[in-house]
Amino acid sequence: MNSDNLAQLIYLVLLGSVIAGWFFVGNRKNLGKTAQQAAVWGLIFVGVIAGIGLWSDIRDKVAPSQSYMDGMATVEVPRAPDGHYYLTLDIDGTAVRFVVDTGASDVVLTKADALRVGIDVDNLFYGNIANTANGEVRTARVKLQNVRLGEIVDLSIGASVNAGEMDKSLLGMTYLQRYSKIEIGGGKMVLRR
Structure with a gap:
């Protein structure tokens, strides 16, 4: 991992932490519901990332091309x-x-x-x-x-x-x-x- 990738990763982790912190502070009265929604969005995010990562394999299986x-x-x-x-x-x-x-x-x-x-x-x-x-x-x-x-x-x-x-x-x-x-x-x- 080069220094540019490391800097981008740190930036994204900090940005995600700030957004998550703001979300939890704004919804501190309903933390159980907030945690449930965060988990659902986290799973959606992971699913999208997995789909993007596997797209070429999926495309080759569904519609192979020369x-x-x-x-x-x-x-x-x-x-x-x-x-x-x-x-x-x-x-x-x-x-x-x-x-x-x-x-x-x-x-x-x-x-x-x-x-x-x-x-x-x-x-x-x-x-x-x-x-x-x-x-x-x-x-x-x-x-x-x-x-x-x-x-x-x-x-x-x-x-x-x-x-x-x-x-x-x-x-x-x-x-x-x-x-x-x-x-x-x-x-x-x-x-x-």
Whole structure:
């Protein structure tokens, strides 16, 4: 603890003592009630401080998010509470959230995500058939012109648009194989170029 921190701590202790002393002197007729109120406020204060101190841990558990290592072309993705890994990519200027699926051979967009990135889904030819865990689905081939993940930019990525209902877009191996190393362990996935 340096001298500035020590001086701030002493100041805060003195200020707290003066306020507490004033409060007790002003309410000396009801000291039992005053002590009870002081204890409640003290617990509220401790709870707020604990919440602030634990906020980053709470945020990572409730809504984990990807992080980038500057200049290293490395992305770290925490495992979500449902056990999956999610990556948000910028596709042609629009953020799209994908579930990482190493069992999928392709990048597959839902119709809703395809619409958001500017693809006219009504005029696509759904002539391809993909075999999924839920059976066969019809898909249409598209090109994603500009795909960005942090500092990493890929141009002209092949993808498919699923003609059927799908909850989330899938980030499959046609994109993931562009990374030289993928590590999964310790509750996180690390992608390195």
